[in-house]
Amino acid sequence: MPRFTTVALVAGAALLVRRAVRSRMTTAPLWPLPALDEPVSGYGRGSTVPRKVVVTGRATPAEGVVELRLEGTGLPSWQPGAHVDLVLPSGLVRQYSLCGDPADTASYTVATRLIEAGQGGRGGSREVHDRLREGVEIEIRGPRNRFPLVAAPSYVFVAGGIGITPVLPMLRAAEAAGADWRLVYCGRSRATMPYLDEIEALGGGDRVSVVAEDVSGFPDLGFLAHVPAETLVYCCGPEGLMDAVTAAMPEGRAPRLERFSAAATTGGTAFEVELRRSGRTVQVAADRSVLAAVREELPGITYSCRQGFCGTCRQRVLEGEIDHRDELLTDAERGDSMLICVSRCAGKRLVLDL
């Protein structure tokens, strides 16, 4: 008889467990395990999925320039100076600065000037002008920012032609922050220079000098030799203009430049990194990564891909302005951490929690 009761008990218990599991299959399928309060999985960064946008607007803000409105869902917000990669229908990848509203997560705005093959064009702008019609879907990568607007009491901006695109959101931001700014905006002729009206309205009189080559020749950059130390100088435009601005700067000071060439993606300026917990400081040369410099002091530090996509080298930043160069971290993560294999410092010094 006791055998019968044991069998009945075990069978009963098994039945109860089975029922308990069944009834929870929708809400807690791994019952009796608890759930993590804030689920992590399934709410990731989407870094392995192409981000797609649709061209929903085309405008011509100046001769030879087309402005595109690109709509998508949940687009990351960005900071003035940021750019995106457009993967064009042919597979060409081209970088364009964002010139719309940084807080807009439903659309991005870019503007491109048509550069014909005879003028050194490599086919990207031709394709943008010809093939990116309304309704076309394309993939974008980024945004990334190699040309960040660092907080300062005053700024000088020098833009040449289509180089105005990253500068335009900077002007709006500088104006909103109440900073003192001036802009030298040059181009071949007024008709070829986009956004003149908005910029002149923003400047309200003496802040903006428009230098159209057909009227007044090349800009006079002599004033740059006397810009005060707390004024930051930003320049985007043709190589010749950026060289001229660099040459016009006072001894030992460099302008912040935006260059869309391969060379610009790696290097940067030199800076120093303090490792707070270890009580050490390392120097990061212009052509080296933070990771490489830190590894000399802390050989056990973790990393893997060294290209900013695996996320294993992420470190907490205690002080200093980060120049994020990865595409992996979310905005929230960017607030106080960085991927030290690719990202750098936008100023002179970073303090890491290491």
Place this chain on the structure above:
Amino acid sequence: MSNTQPAPVASEHVELKARKVSFDWDATPLHWVPGDPFTTHTINVLHLLLPAGERWFVHVYKQALPYITDDRLRADVIGFIGQEAVHSQAHDDVLPHLREQGLDPTPYTAQVDWFFEKLLGDRTLPPGRPRRWWLMERVAMIAAIEHYTAFLGNWVLNADELDRVGADPTMLDLLRWHGAEEVEHRSVAFELFMHLDGGYRRRARTWALAFSALVFLWQRGVRFFMENDPSLLDGKASFGQFVRKGRQGVLPSTPDMLRSIPRYLSRAYHPSQEGDTAQAMAYLASSPGANGGH
């Protein structure tokens, strides 16, 4: 060499590196093995387990790195960490797509998150021996799990039947890219375990734990998907279906899986004895997702 010492079969050592990948899920249907929800969901369980599981691998291995005294092994572990981090992200990015199709995985994944982050996470242990014991225990579990990821990777690289039945090419590419990297790095977890500990009792014990956990998680995962699939009125999962689909070739065959058990428990086991590195490398060279995206 005695046959009780695990040793790699051939010197087919490759330098491990993480690959950047891109998979576009827009065109992938809910039942990506056409007309076969059971097979679809059995494989889909990977997307439930791997985001949290492989994140946990990375978390544990970061702690193990300082104990490694062999430079080549350290380089392998670094490569392994990066590959697993990207695997975790890639599977994680499938989950929003399931949600959009009416199959919200969150009730399940929130529990898997707890399983890996809390139950198998860093417990508040006194430094010294207890902490090291728990680390070694987890390193050994990962070695056992990697026996199965390599098994599955090798299987999916050779599962021609999935192509024949018209499985979604993007999903197949994700599985085969991942499978190929699993085959590529199949020796790392075992070698790390042998380097740091290597005790046979621990190997057997953690195998038993890992195996039971996998069976438990997997069968619950398939049932969860089948019962919540909005397109199935009365979705059921059974072991019989699993055996049948294994015979057909769209899932691993049950006899093959049973045969892999004694292999891991053999004292002469080394992961390089199974799988084909050349085949894996060939796939990686041609995978659309690992070469610029779909």
